[in-house]
Each structure stands twice: as structure tokens, then as C-alpha cells.
Amino acid sequence: MNEKKLAYLLIAFFILAIFYFxxxxxxxxxxxxxxxxxxxxxxxxxISEALPLxxxxxxxxxxxxxLGIFPPQEVFGFFGNEAVFFLIGAFILAAGVQKSGxxxxxxxxxxxxxxxSSKLYxxxxxxxxxxxxxxxxxxxxxxxxxxxxGASLITVEKGxxxxxxxxxxxxxxxxxxxxxxxxxxxxxxxxVAYLAENYGIHLSFLDWSIMALPVTxxxxxxxxxxxxxxxxxxxxxxxxxxxxxxxxxQEMVVLGIILFTLTILLIVRSWGIAVAxxxxxxxxxxxxxxxWKDIERSMPWGIxxxxxxxxxxxxxxxxxxxxxxxxxxxxxxxxxxxYLILLILLIITVLMTEIMxxxxxxxxxxxxxxxxxxxxxxxxxxxxxxxxxxxxFGYTLLIGTPGNIMTYSTGYFKQKDMMKTGVLADxxxxxxxxxxxxxxxxxxxxx
Amino acid sequence: xxxxxxxxxxxxxxxxxxxxxxxxDETTILYILDKKLIEKVQSEASYILPSYALDNVxxxxxxxxxxxxxxxxxxxxxxxVEIRFLVGEYYESVERETLKTSxxxxxxxxxxxxxxxxxTPIWIDRGGEIKECTMVxxxxxxIKSITHSIxxxxxxxxxxxxxxxxxxxxxxxxxxAALKPLGKIVSEVRGExxxxxxxxxxxxxxxxxxxxx
Numbered sequence: 189m190n191e192k193k194l195a196y197l198l199i200a201f202f203i204l205a206i207f208y209f210x211x212x213x214x215x216x217x218x219x220x221x222x223x224x225x226x227x228x229x230x231x232x233x234x235i236s237e238a239l240p241l242x243x244x245x246x247x248x249x250x251x252x253x254x255l256g257i258f259p260p261q262e263v264f265g266f267f268g269n270e271a272v273f274f275l276i277g278a279f280i281l282a283a284g285v286q287k288s289g290x291x292x293x294x295x296x297x298x299x300x301x302x303x304x305s306s307k308l309y310x311x312x313x314x315x316x317x318x319x320x321x322x323x324x325x326x327x328x329x330x331x332x333x334x335x336x337x338g339a340s341l342i343t344v345e346k347g348x349x350x351x352x353x354x355x356x357x358x359x360x361x362x363x364x365x366x367x368x369x370x371x372x373x374x375x376x377x378x379x380v381a382y383l384a385e386n387y388g389i390h391l392s393f394l395d396w397s398i399m400a401l402p403v404t405x406x407x408x409x410x411x412x413x414x415x416x417x418x419x420x421x422x423x424x425x426x427x428x429x430x431x432x433x434x435x436x437x438q439e440m441v442v443l444g445i446i447l448f449t450l451t452i453l454l455i456v457r458s459w460g461i462a463v464a465x466x467x468x469x470x471x472x473x474x475x476x477x478x479x480w481k482d483i484e485r486s487m488p489w490g491i492x493x494x495x496x497x498x499x500x501x502x503x504x505x506x507x508x509x510x511x512x513x514x515x516x517x518x519x520x521x522x523x524x525x526x527y528l529i530l531l532i533l534l535i536i537t538v539l540m541t542e543i544m545x546x547x548x549x550x551x552x553x554x555x556x557x558x559x560x561x562x563x564x565x566x567x568x569x570x571x572x573x574x575x576x577x578x579x580x581f582g583y584t585l586l587i588g589t590p591g592n593i594m595t596y597s598t599g600y601f602k603q604k605d606m607m608k609t610g611v612l613a614d615x616x617x618x619x620x621x622x623x624x625x626x627x628x629x630x631x632x633x634x635x
Numbered sequence: 636x637x638x639x640x641x642x643x644x645x646x647x648x649x650x651x652x653x654x655x656x657x658x659x660d661e662t663t664i665l666y667i668l669d670k671k672l673i674e675k676v677q678s679e680a681s682y683i684l685p686s687y688a689l690d691n692v693x694x695x696x697x698x699x700x701x702x703x704x705x706x707x708x709x710x711x712x713x714x715x716v717e718i719r720f721l722v723g724e725y726y727e728s729v730e731r732e733t734l735k736t737s738x739x740x741x742x743x744x745x746x747x748x749x750x751x752x753x754x755t756p757i758w759i760d761r762g763g764e765i766k767e768c769t770m771v772x773x774x775x776x777x778i779k780s781i782t783h784s785i786x787x788x789x790x791x792x793x794x795x796x797x798x799x800x801x802x803x804x805x806x807x808x809x810x811x812a813a814l815k816p817l818g819k820i821v822s823e824v825r826g827e828x829x830x831x832x833x834x835x836x837x838x839x840x841x842x843x844x845x846x847x848x
Binding site: 282 | 644645647649672673675676678679680681682683684685686687688689691692695696699700702703
């Protein structure tokens, strides 16, 4: 560990020590005070990246027993949640798609359809990346499509507007698509689990998609307009993309398994969200698509361990009453206007997701937002969904999402190019979620 | 003249690359892929990306930059062009390369403070046709020690087929006598000269090139 990171880690513990020694405020228990300390401690670790995010998640789980807030059995029990197994299953399914090469077929097919002009091509990249993010994590989508989109832009000059627009649309498309289903990002199943565990609100795969898909549908054309207006792509002759030929057995099997899994997820509500993806994952072994070695290579343990820390924060704040105390204090300052509260929560979430991982931002904001909703009489579901969706943005900074830094590293655009489009995209995103929360979801009967 | 042109994705020396055939006999392009960037991709993505995807990304990033480096080499239609590709830190790499190869001129497109520690003349190119070269001499007292630099600047100017003017602040008749044989000389008020040279160095204006000796 370098000196800078060590210093950050010491500062994080210093923050925790401050909470330990300050007097406990009225109407808050010692346990609640220390959970708030852990919240700030975690936020600092997530922003400073003093530890890898997975390790930070583990550390957040280890501290409550040390401080006597929860017994170890209880804290580690938070981890035993169906959302964890949904994540594991979803990563295995994504590995199946990658191994079969199905993503290449989908990409070449869509790029051929949209390859009529440069502006259409940008739209094609957006639609391709977002639709793939419906079934694969957004970051993996960028990683898988990067070589394909990169190869298609190889004739484009570095620094040209087409190069900028093409690469930016890849990461923006994946980001926009990731909010639409539970498979797009780890924060989505985390939100479902948080609502179920703390408020008894059970969302199915279909419920989530019905609420979240409109945001993707609003964002896609808007992002296309923003990118093509700001970066005005030059005339571009897309390379002739070869047809992938007949579908291989592997591709057909993987396609069948994905469709089967999605069907169960959409239809059989009583099975929850994890059973179907686990069955899908097992089928990939039954049909010899994946080996155990593939699984070892396909499991990003960092996000799974981060999840443990997130659940500890969420449940810990709720059980100790810290969430309620903090929410009452915030309402005391900003008032009870629901629109203002929603807007402030959205803005803070988007700002946080620009400087830390999406999952980390949502895990920090969800207990606060849901707590505020609960105290002020607003809909916990609406506020939680709004935070989860806003936590999926991060269009402006390179560290906003791993997809941004991956596409930037190809050299097609500079930091300032992404900032120009990103600020607008984040603003539109906030407005889109605000409109959904205030008008559309109530119209759909979400309360 | 042996020129070194560092290329980096945030400091992409397009103007210098265009100027190189006109100015350089031998051109070395130092294509630097930022090591910190690769590390950043690792740190930002490794917690969430499966290892197969992360390996793919790193391999792709290095490949795409290698291809770009080759494309640049081909774009300079001269025989003596060498391309060096390395993964490292920008300033460190440039400094190491200048120490190793001692080029006559380091070419880039914008003023970069970190390059000022390098003991090689720096050409900052903002593009466009150069019709006139302006040399600014703030003090004539050390004229003998800068004669070599003036010769060097004049040589560059000749290669660009531009007229060469030496702007100086009057005051030292001995220094002026030494300056006269070196080019067309223009007397300027000292204060204006200082402002001109400071602005030109700190923020190179569009359509103007600056040679830092």
C-alpha cells in the first residue's frame, strides 16, 4: 500500500474515532451514532479508494461486531440474501454469452442495420450497448464491445468528432441501458433486497423493468441528440461488417437459456429473482457451455463483497434507528416539500456516483433517502427507485463509471469532450427521473 | 535536424506531426501510452469486471494505441521516421528519451510546464503557415552566450522559408554590434518586449509557433 492510501485509511479510522468520542445526540443510541460513523467511514473509503472496493465492503462488515453494535452472526447474516445469488447467477450467464460469442453476432447485426450514416451509426452504438446492458452488467458490456466498436472506428482519425461520438456513445449507451433491468448493474438487485429486507416491499424482475425501462427510453434519444449536437460527427463510411454466418450450437444454446431464464424471471413471481438465474447458470454447465475455470474467471468478487458492506450499512442504519434520526435532522433543515427533497436527493446521488462506484453511491444514499421518505410520509418505493436509477448515471467524469475510463483509454476523446456531453446528460437524467417519480410512477399506480 | 515528437492521447501533437517533414531531417515519434491510465482502468474496473473482460480491455487498449502509432508513422511521408512505442509516464519518458538520444529539437503543440526542465530546444507548434520568425532578446548583455541559439533559430526559420526578425530592447551598443550580422533587427521598448515574450511562452497564441531555447 502506498503512503497516500495508508494516510487515507488512517483518516478513515480517525473519522470513526471522532464518532466514538463525541457525545451521543438526543434521540439517538450509541449504536445509532456509531452506525452513522461507519456510514461516513465507508463514504470516505469509497471516495478515496484507500482500499479496493471489495475490501472496503468487507471492512464495513467487520467493524460493527468490533464496536459492539451487532453480534458477528447477525452482521454476516446480512450477506445471505437472494440478491447476492442473483448477482452470482447473472455474472455466470454473462460469461456464457461472452464464451459463445453471441455478443459479436448481435453487435455485427445491429451495426450493419445502423451503418447508413454517421449519426445513425452513433444511434446504433447507443441502442446496441443499452440493449446488451439489459442482460449483462454495463461494465462488462463496454469491455466486450470495446474491441468491436474500436475495430469499426479504426479508419477514423483520433481527435475527430466521429471518434469522440462513437466511443462516448458506447459507454453512455451501456450506462443508460443498465438501469432498465435487474441484470444491468449490481445496485439494482441491491435496491430490491434493501426494500424487501427493511420495508417489506417486494419487487419482481418485471416490476423493476416496468418502472425503470421508461428512463432508458427517454435517455437514449436524448443522449443521441446531445452527442450528435455537441460533437457533430463527420461523414463516415462504416466498414463493411462481415456476416457472422450461421448460428453455432453454442450460441443457440446460450440464446435459449437466456430466453428461458428471462421468461421465468418475468412470469414466475413467487420464485423471486435468484432462482431463475441460478437455474440458467446450471443449464450452462449441463450443456457444456462453461467449465468451472470459466466461472473463476467470470466472477468479479469485488462487487459481491462490496454488496456485503452495502447491506450492513442499510440494515445497520435501519435497525439502530440512525436512518430515522438522520432523516428527521435533514428534514429539519431542508423542510418537508416532497419535490425539493426528491430533487436534492437526486442531485446528491448523481454527484456521488460521479466520484464513486454506482453501487457504493446507492448503498450510501438509499438508507438516507428511504429514511427521509418514511419520516416525511413520502413513498419509500418511489424515493428508493429514484435514487437507484440516479445512482446509475455518471456521464461526466472519467471516474463516473468504469465504462468511461475504458473508452477514454482508447484515445478517441479527451476528458473535456466527455465533460461537455456529460453535464448535459446528467441534468437530463435528473429531470427524467424526477418526472418519472412525480408523474409517471403515480400514474402507473406506484405508491 | 533531428526532431523528437512526443505523442500522448491528451497531448496529441497534430501540428508538430504536420510540420515535421518541413523541419526535420530525422524524426523520432515517441508514442507514450500513459501507464497511469492503464492502472486507472485496472483500479476502476477490476472490482466489477470479470477477469476475462479486463484482460481483453487491457490488450485492446495497448493494441489500438500501437495501431495508432503505426498510422502516425505512415502519415509522415518521409523515410527517416522512427516510431517508439512505450507505456510510461509522459514527462519521465520524454526526459529519458532526450537524455538518451539528444535530439536537436523537441516538438509539441502546446506549452507544457513539465518540459521546461529538459535541456533541449522546444518548438511549440500551433499550426498554420509561418511567414515570419520573430526572435525576442530581452537583454543584449549576454549576446555572446546566445549566439548559438540565434543561429539555431535562424536555421529553423530558413527551413520554413520565412523571414527572420530579431526584436531587442536598445541600451547596449556592444551587444547590438554583435547582433547585427545575425539577422534583421528591430528595436522595441523593453516593457512591450517583456509582455510579448511572457505571453508567447505562457499561452502560445493560435496561428503562432514559439521556439523555447
